[in-house]
Amino acid sequence: MMLKPFLTSLLLCLGLCSGIAHAHKPSDSYLSLTIDNSGKNIVHGQWDIALRDLDFAIGLDSDGNGELSWDEVRARHADIAAYALSRLSLASSGRKCDIKPGKQLLDDHTDGAYTVLMFEADCPNVDMLTVQYSLLFDVDPQHKGLLKLVNRQGVVSTAIFSPDTGTQQFKLADADRLQQFLDYVKHGVWHIWIGFDHILFLLSLLLPAVLVSRNKKWEAGTSFKASALDVLKIVTAFTLAHSITLTLAALQYISLPSRWVESAIAGSVILAALNNLYPLFQGKRWVVAFAFGLIHGFGFASVLTDLGLPQSALMLALLGFNLGVEIGQLTIVAVFLPLSFLLRGTWAYRRLVFSAGSMLIVMIAAVWLVERAFNLRLISA
Template sequence: MMRLPFAIVALIVALVVEPAHAHKPSDSYLTLKVDGATVDGQWDIALRDLDFALGLDANQDGAITWGELRAKHADIAAYALSRLTLGPHNAPCPATVTGHLIDKHSDGAYEVLRFTAQCAAAPKVLAVDYRLFAEIDPQHRGLLNLHAQGNTRAAILGSDAPVQRFTLGEQSNWKQFVDYANEGIWHIWTGYDHILFLLSLLLPAVLVRATVPGEPWEPSPSFRAAFVDVLKVVTAFTLAHSITLSLAALSVVSLPSRLVESCIAASVVLAALNNVRPVVYRGRWAMAFFFGLIHGFGFASALADLGLPQESLLLALVAFNVGVEVGQLAIVAAFLPMAYRLRTTWFYRRGVLVPGSVCIALVAGIWLVERAFNLRLLPG
């Protein structure tokens, strides 16, 4: 009987001890343009990832200067291109570096590696073998934009499927839908601030306002009541973030990334503190809706980082949102039955709800300070 409480505690602890800057996973952005037998490429790779792999910061002062980066250009090119193969393995298209630049993305500075690959003949099917950082970060992904014969498609490359083949001139909407749905699932599962916000709303879902003085919560009378409460919260959050995700992805509304990420952290703090000193009981769905509007801008930032072509935007928007909902429902399905079973115990109300919410609020408070003032308080 006592294994289940520790499972909930372990879930909370596993989340709150993650690095404070773990909101955005390690990504690179690879653009390929196929013209006959020539493939022109641009590869944006995060400096923080390259520094971890190659040690760009020579003097270890925490800042990578242009001089330090330029001194490592040859190493960067050799490292990256040795982990990317275009064309069949028996006749790969050799790549030559044509330039090094630097660019800013929403999560920091990136090395921009430009190259040209020359194939023996114009490929009808382009194989892409992507293994960047595979030996040090299996969760790293390459976000691919492929332009060929008037068509543009996107794909997600990573260690789970390092080799992918693309029939040039042919575009599968279903394949793109699946790719972006997977991206939505991945984003919610690795977006620790989104998970902690959801957990803050779920923790009291199996409880109701207490009728006994001095006790803020008491067990929910039935699973149906708890389920309805969760349904209201999740529906409100889904509707809200779908609205702002769509508006931002379609460039109707745009907010600064720093402001959005800071507000997301603040939403986690407030939702968690409401469990400790309840102000909102039955109206938590309204809180989920209000803060969901803010989280939608965060989802849109992740989608925009894919560099989507305009003709694929609507498809990607729908698929990404579906993926977010699938990932969110998976968390609910894993958490709710366990929490309902424990709702009558003192341990849940005093040992899980309150300490767990305090831990969530503390970590989110650190995120808030870091994001608002552009500081680094915890290793990331």
Template sequence: MIALIRYRLLAALLLTALLAAPAWAHKPSDSYLTLEVKQGQVDGQWDIALRDLEMAIGLDQDGNGELTWNEVRARRDAIAAYALARLKLASAGKACPLRVTELLLDDHSDGAYAVLRLHAECGAAIAALDLDYRLLFDIDPQHKGLLQLRHGGQVSTAIFAPDSAHQALRVADASGWRQFGDYVRHGIWHIWIGFDHILFLLSLLLPAVLVYRDRRWQGRSTFRAAAFDVLKIVSAFTLAHSITLTLATLGMVALPSRLVESAIAASVVLAALNNLWPLFHGRRALVAFAFGLIHGFGFASVLLDLGLPKTALLLSLVGFNAGVEVGQIAIVALFLPLAFLVRNTALYRRGILGAGSCMIALLALAWLAERGLDVKLLA
């Protein structure tokens, strides 16, 4: 009975990931806010995804599923009103009224964005800036606002979420440890909602509690052997994506976004199919390293969209990568003991490993078609 309960718990975790994955097949919702403080005034730029604005206020006037510049421009006042109602600035207890001076369009790695040029007057020299950020939180609690605050030659960063919607930032002598902590948390969250990364890792980990012998999967004899196999896979994946995350974020290597996202989907397909027809059993760590190089470019897209100068970028890079590793460790710590306990059941071998890998492969094939052919298959 206890083993059955453990199996059901593990199966429920996998099923939850598979059911939630279509909604997170692509990069989660972020906006990019850059503010520059000069004496008593603030100038800035706010990049908000058109898909988010369409969801919030509606932009597609003819209902054909495609947004044009004319449709966006026609909704300029509505866009400005919606955005400004959800961002408030203050200094020394006095409000700094914001206004939109210009509306433009720009392309990010995950699609088109509205670019709002901002200006605010605070009336006196600004030593610290209070920000209240509420964009999209009422309709998308997973949304994040990524801030870059500039003053002279200094740059500080912050991440806004529903539980950190109000923040006070010094415009000088910014805390490096605070920025580091922000990006650790963002890295943890990114791996937890990056279902393509999670399913790739899980596809490689599912056989870790088994051995392929006499043309069938059998349970490993010791937890130590399973843990060592997991350690090799996770270490290889971590080393590989850390290399390309660093190179891509520092601008030393660049690959087209569509190629990276398609290759990530293909890696999930291959890892899942290997559980059904073992082709590289015993070499899964090498596969984790090879495809981990591609996944690193996917992680880097989050930081690249911030456009941070290298001084702040190095700090955010280390924090973000540390957060990704913490997130991975949490996933492994939850998965491995449960999987080991039910490894000898037919339900694990045929249900979770067999049927689960089939579901993962089919889902990843849909992602591959969407990303490679630019078609919409999943809601």
């Protein structure tokens, strides 16, 4: 009775992954608000928005050649400012702040080029600030706005805007550290659940956990304890590895080009799935999980490094985000392991889920690898 919903859920996940070939780095923008420390009721703003997102929303590629030039972006500066600032509202003491756009620059983030929109907001009182954020929510419900707010004393607050949390209020005299921590826990959970390449890598390693290899054939395992122990080793190795590089990258001790990282992550998914079809690392999947987990950690870190937080705020965000990633990962494992163990002896699990599923993962990841390595777009997202 449980076979049909299990297969349906797994195939739905694989289908979603195949339809989102650029799914690793979610759409994020980076909003920085700094309260003027000279006594004026002025908020200085800087908003980094991905050019790919703006092109999707308002169309920047005027010649339609699939590439954005500086002239194309510069010609639309007024439209970019109007579009973005119509989706941002600041208010204090019950009155809206008057926002005036400033100059625009270009900057490179880990996942591509961003426009940097400078602006100033004249507010009646900035002891309490209400921020309403709705950029791209109408076209991309997965979009997140990451806020860095610096008060007059230099204390940094952070927040994450989503369609469910589009309006937030900040008491500038003090930062709610617990709420910031919980926000990043939530963002870490969400990041792993929409990070389809991470999910497929993890699933590729988990699929054989309920099976045993005898005479080059996969057969149903007989012990749930043995399967659970195998999963524990894999998850622990992956967690330890990506936590190491996530921390090192977020603290800016190590930096790798995003294109290299994303390509390597796609390659890791291919190898993990191929190992199910042609065993290369028999009994050593935890080693694979650790080795490639180091690469996946750099992918996790991109959202924090691009925010540019100071050391004190970064540590809080790092702890919360990493904990959220682990919660999201363990949730997947908690659902997958018992169901797969119950169905391990069926033909459908061994042939459809394990063999055909692994082959499908290889094909999906191969598309990701080509796209990321050569900066192509083979599948429309």
